[in-house]
Amino acid sequence: MYPTASHSNALCRKLVGSLPPYRHPNVEDVLLTRGQTLFENKSRIDHLYFPTSAVVTRTYLATCGHTAEMGMVGHEGVVGISLLLGAETANNEALVHVDGRALRMERTAAVNAFQRCEPFRHAVLRYARAMITQISQLAVCNSLHCIEQRFCRWFLMTLDRADTSELMLSHHFVAQMLAVRRESISCALAHLAREGLVLNEHRRIRLLDRAAMEALSCECYHVIREEYAPLFDRQIPNSKCTAHAPE
Secondary structure (H helix, E strand, O other), X not given: OOXXXXXXXXXXXXXXXOOOHHHOOOEEEEEEOOOOEEEOOOOEOOEEEEEOOOEEEEEEEOOOOOEEEEEEEOOOOOEOHHHHHOOOEOOOEEEEEEOEEEEEEEHHHHHHHHHHOHHXXXXXXXXXXXXXXXXXXXXXXXXXXXXXXXXXXXXXXXXHHHOOOEEEOOHHXXXXXXXXXXXXXXXXXXXXXXXXXXXXXXXXXXXXOHHHHHHHOOHHHHHHHHHHHHHOOOOOOOOOOOOOOOO
16 A cells, blocks of 8 residues: 555655656555564665554674664654665564554655656655654763663653553563663662652553653753654643643
Protein backbone atom coordinates (compact mmCIF):
# COMPACT_ATOMS: atom_id res chain seq x y z
CA MET A 1 0.00 0.00 0.00
CA TYR A 2 1.00 3.65 -0.33
CA PRO A 3 0.95 6.19 2.50
CA THR A 4 -1.81 8.79 2.64
CA ALA A 5 -2.30 11.99 4.57
CA SER A 6 -3.67 9.93 7.45
CA HIS A 7 -0.22 8.48 8.11
CA SER A 8 1.43 10.84 10.58
CA ASN A 9 5.07 10.76 9.59
CA ALA A 10 6.15 14.09 8.20
CA LEU A 11 9.13 12.76 6.25
CA CYS A 12 7.12 10.14 4.37
CA ARG A 13 4.30 12.60 3.66
CA LYS A 14 6.87 15.02 2.28
CA LEU A 15 8.11 12.31 -0.07
CA VAL A 16 4.76 11.04 -1.33
CA GLY A 17 3.24 14.50 -1.58
CA SER A 18 6.01 15.66 -3.89
CA LEU A 19 5.90 12.75 -6.35
CA PRO A 20 3.38 11.99 -9.10
CA PRO A 21 1.46 8.71 -8.57
CA TYR A 22 3.44 6.75 -11.15
CA ARG A 23 6.65 7.48 -9.23
CA HIS A 24 5.43 6.49 -5.78
CA PRO A 25 8.01 4.34 -4.01
CA ASN A 26 6.98 0.96 -2.69
CA VAL A 27 5.91 1.76 0.85
CA GLU A 28 4.30 -0.80 3.14
CA ASP A 29 2.37 -0.18 6.35
CA VAL A 30 3.70 -2.61 9.00
CA LEU A 31 3.13 -3.35 12.67
CA LEU A 32 6.15 -3.11 14.97
CA THR A 33 6.06 -4.92 18.32
CA ARG A 34 7.94 -4.15 21.52
CA GLY A 35 11.27 -6.00 21.62
CA GLN A 36 11.47 -6.42 17.83
CA THR A 37 14.88 -5.78 16.27
CA LEU A 38 14.67 -3.94 12.94
CA PHE A 39 18.36 -4.39 12.20
CA GLU A 40 21.50 -5.28 14.09
CA ASN A 41 24.84 -3.52 14.32
CA LYS A 42 26.96 -4.02 11.16
CA SER A 43 24.04 -5.65 9.33
CA ARG A 44 22.95 -4.57 5.85
CA ILE A 45 20.16 -1.98 5.86
CA ASP A 46 17.46 -3.43 3.59
CA HIS A 47 14.61 -1.12 4.58
CA LEU A 48 13.97 2.30 6.01
CA TYR A 49 11.24 2.64 8.65
CA PHE A 50 9.13 5.77 9.13
CA PRO A 51 7.33 5.26 12.48
CA THR A 52 3.78 6.59 12.65
CA SER A 53 2.91 5.40 16.17
CA ALA A 54 5.79 3.09 17.19
CA VAL A 55 8.93 4.31 18.98
CA VAL A 56 12.31 2.82 18.10
CA THR A 57 15.51 3.02 20.13
CA ARG A 58 18.94 3.10 18.54
CA THR A 59 21.25 1.14 20.86
CA TYR A 60 24.89 0.11 20.99
CA LEU A 61 26.07 -3.20 22.44
CA ALA A 62 29.58 -2.91 23.86
CA THR A 63 32.05 -5.79 23.88
CA CYS A 64 31.60 -6.01 27.65
CA GLY A 65 27.96 -6.92 27.08
CA HIS A 66 26.45 -3.66 28.32
CA THR A 67 23.86 -1.80 26.22
CA ALA A 68 23.34 1.96 25.95
CA GLU A 69 20.88 4.07 24.03
CA MET A 70 22.19 6.26 21.22
CA GLY A 71 18.88 7.98 20.47
CA MET A 72 15.21 7.34 19.76
CA VAL A 73 12.98 7.76 16.72
CA GLY A 74 9.23 8.30 16.57
CA HIS A 75 6.75 9.83 14.15
CA GLU A 76 9.12 12.72 13.49
CA GLY A 77 11.85 10.72 11.78
CA VAL A 78 13.27 7.70 10.02
CA VAL A 79 15.09 4.57 11.23
CA GLY A 80 18.08 3.72 9.03
CA ILE A 81 18.94 7.26 7.99
CA SER A 82 22.63 6.33 7.57
CA LEU A 83 21.62 4.51 4.36
CA LEU A 84 20.67 7.86 2.84
CA LEU A 85 23.99 9.35 3.96
CA GLY A 86 26.13 6.79 2.13
CA ALA A 87 26.37 3.84 4.54
CA GLU A 88 25.61 0.28 3.46
CA THR A 89 25.39 -1.21 6.95
CA ALA A 90 24.01 -0.10 10.30
CA ASN A 91 26.32 1.31 12.97
CA ASN A 92 23.89 0.46 15.76
CA GLU A 93 20.97 -1.80 16.62
CA ALA A 94 17.39 -0.58 16.10
CA LEU A 95 15.05 -1.94 18.78
CA VAL A 96 11.31 -1.26 19.07
CA HIS A 97 10.41 -0.18 22.60
CA VAL A 98 6.83 1.04 22.07
CA ASP A 99 4.35 -0.97 19.99
CA GLY A 100 2.90 0.74 16.95
CA ARG A 101 2.91 1.07 13.20
CA ALA A 102 5.48 2.28 10.70
CA LEU A 103 5.85 2.78 6.97
CA ARG A 104 8.59 0.57 5.52
CA MET A 105 10.44 1.48 2.32
CA GLU A 106 12.83 -0.77 0.39
CA ARG A 107 16.43 0.48 0.30
CA THR A 108 16.72 1.11 -3.47
CA ALA A 109 13.48 3.10 -3.60
CA ALA A 110 14.58 5.12 -0.57
CA VAL A 111 17.99 6.01 -2.02
CA ASN A 112 16.47 6.92 -5.40
CA ALA A 113 13.88 9.12 -3.72
CA PHE A 114 16.56 10.87 -1.66
CA GLN A 115 18.62 11.57 -4.77
CA ARG A 116 15.73 12.73 -6.98
CA CYS A 117 13.20 14.34 -4.65
CA GLU A 118 14.47 17.67 -3.34
CA PRO A 119 11.70 18.29 -0.72
CA PHE A 120 12.26 14.80 0.72
CA ARG A 121 16.05 15.25 0.72
CA HIS A 122 15.74 18.61 2.47
CA ALA A 123 13.42 17.11 5.13
CA VAL A 124 15.78 14.18 5.74
CA LEU A 125 18.78 16.47 6.16
CA ARG A 126 16.81 18.67 8.55
CA TYR A 127 15.98 15.58 10.57
CA ALA A 128 19.64 14.47 10.47
CA ARG A 129 20.60 17.79 12.04
CA ALA A 130 18.10 17.24 14.84
CA MET A 131 19.37 13.69 15.37
CA ILE A 132 22.94 14.98 15.71
CA THR A 133 21.70 17.39 18.38
CA GLN A 134 20.00 14.54 20.21
CA ILE A 135 23.09 12.31 20.13
CA SER A 136 25.36 15.16 21.27
CA GLN A 137 23.03 16.15 24.09
CA LEU A 138 22.74 12.55 25.29
CA ALA A 139 26.52 12.45 25.67
CA VAL A 140 26.29 15.56 27.85
CA CYS A 141 23.35 14.15 29.80
CA ASN A 142 25.05 10.83 30.56
CA SER A 143 28.17 12.62 31.76
CA LEU A 144 26.71 15.40 33.90
CA HIS A 145 23.29 14.51 35.23
CA CYS A 146 21.98 12.18 37.92
CA ILE A 147 19.96 9.06 37.18
CA GLU A 148 16.67 10.64 38.23
CA GLN A 149 17.14 13.58 35.86
CA ARG A 150 18.18 11.25 33.04
CA PHE A 151 15.15 9.04 33.56
CA CYS A 152 12.80 12.04 33.45
CA ARG A 153 14.43 13.22 30.21
CA TRP A 154 14.19 9.74 28.64
CA PHE A 155 10.62 9.11 29.79
CA LEU A 156 9.37 12.48 28.54
CA MET A 157 11.09 12.00 25.18
CA THR A 158 9.38 8.61 24.80
CA LEU A 159 5.96 9.98 25.74
CA ASP A 160 6.35 12.81 23.22
CA ARG A 161 6.73 10.22 20.48
CA ALA A 162 4.22 7.65 21.76
CA ASP A 163 1.35 10.12 22.22
CA THR A 164 0.32 8.56 25.53
CA SER A 165 0.65 9.17 29.26
CA GLU A 166 1.75 5.65 30.22
CA LEU A 167 4.14 2.99 28.98
CA MET A 168 4.72 -0.71 29.52
CA LEU A 169 8.36 -0.79 30.64
CA SER A 170 10.42 -3.04 32.88
CA HIS A 171 13.03 -1.54 35.21
CA HIS A 172 15.59 -3.80 33.54
CA PHE A 173 14.87 -2.36 30.08
CA VAL A 174 15.08 1.26 31.28
CA ALA A 175 18.34 0.46 33.07
CA GLN A 176 19.78 -0.92 29.82
CA MET A 177 18.80 2.22 27.91
CA LEU A 178 20.38 4.51 30.50
CA ALA A 179 23.39 2.22 31.07
CA VAL A 180 22.84 1.98 34.84
CA ARG A 181 21.99 -0.76 37.34
CA ARG A 182 18.38 -1.93 37.56
CA GLU A 183 18.36 -1.16 41.27
CA SER A 184 19.16 2.47 40.49
CA ILE A 185 16.10 2.75 38.26
CA SER A 186 13.91 1.09 40.90
CA CYS A 187 15.09 3.60 43.51
CA ALA A 188 14.55 6.56 41.18
CA LEU A 189 11.03 5.43 40.27
CA ALA A 190 10.15 4.80 43.91
CA HIS A 191 11.13 8.37 44.74
CA LEU A 192 9.19 9.79 41.77
CA ALA A 193 6.14 7.78 42.86
CA ARG A 194 6.37 9.08 46.43
CA GLU A 195 6.54 12.64 45.06
CA GLY A 196 3.41 12.02 42.99
CA LEU A 197 5.04 12.31 39.56
CA VAL A 198 4.38 8.76 38.36
CA LEU A 199 2.34 5.67 39.11
CA ASN A 200 4.58 2.60 38.84
CA GLU A 201 3.07 -0.88 39.05
CA HIS A 202 2.99 -4.16 37.10
CA ARG A 203 5.65 -2.99 34.62
CA ARG A 204 3.47 -0.01 33.79
CA ILE A 205 4.72 3.54 34.33
CA ARG A 206 2.10 6.27 34.17
CA LEU A 207 2.83 10.00 34.16
CA LEU A 208 0.80 11.89 36.76
CA ASP A 209 2.34 15.37 36.75
CA ARG A 210 4.07 16.46 33.55
CA ALA A 211 4.94 19.95 34.78
CA ALA A 212 6.73 18.53 37.82
CA MET A 213 8.62 15.99 35.74
CA GLU A 214 9.73 18.65 33.24
CA ALA A 215 10.95 20.77 36.15
CA LEU A 216 12.89 17.84 37.61
CA SER A 217 14.39 16.80 34.27
CA CYS A 218 17.73 18.23 33.22
CA GLU A 219 18.02 20.92 30.54
CA CYS A 220 18.84 18.23 27.97
CA TYR A 221 15.17 17.41 27.53
CA HIS A 222 14.35 21.03 26.74
CA VAL A 223 17.29 21.44 24.36
CA ILE A 224 16.29 18.34 22.41
CA ARG A 225 12.60 19.23 22.47
CA GLU A 226 13.27 22.71 21.08
CA GLU A 227 15.36 21.28 18.24
CA TYR A 228 12.73 18.66 17.36
CA ALA A 229 9.61 20.82 17.80
CA PRO A 230 9.35 21.81 14.09
CA LEU A 231 9.48 18.13 13.09
CA PHE A 232 6.65 16.83 15.26
CA ASP A 233 3.30 16.09 13.60
CA ARG A 234 1.47 16.08 16.91
CA GLN A 235 1.74 18.91 19.39
CA ILE A 236 3.72 18.04 22.51
CA PRO A 237 1.45 18.28 25.58
CA ASN A 238 1.59 21.56 27.43
CA SER A 239 3.54 21.20 30.66
CA LYS A 240 0.71 22.91 32.55
CA CYS A 241 -1.56 19.93 31.81
CA THR A 242 -1.37 16.98 34.17
CA ALA A 243 -2.86 13.50 34.05
CA HIS A 244 -4.23 12.14 37.31
CA ALA A 245 -4.44 8.52 38.37
CA PRO A 246 -7.94 7.12 38.82
CA GLU A 247 -9.18 7.07 42.39
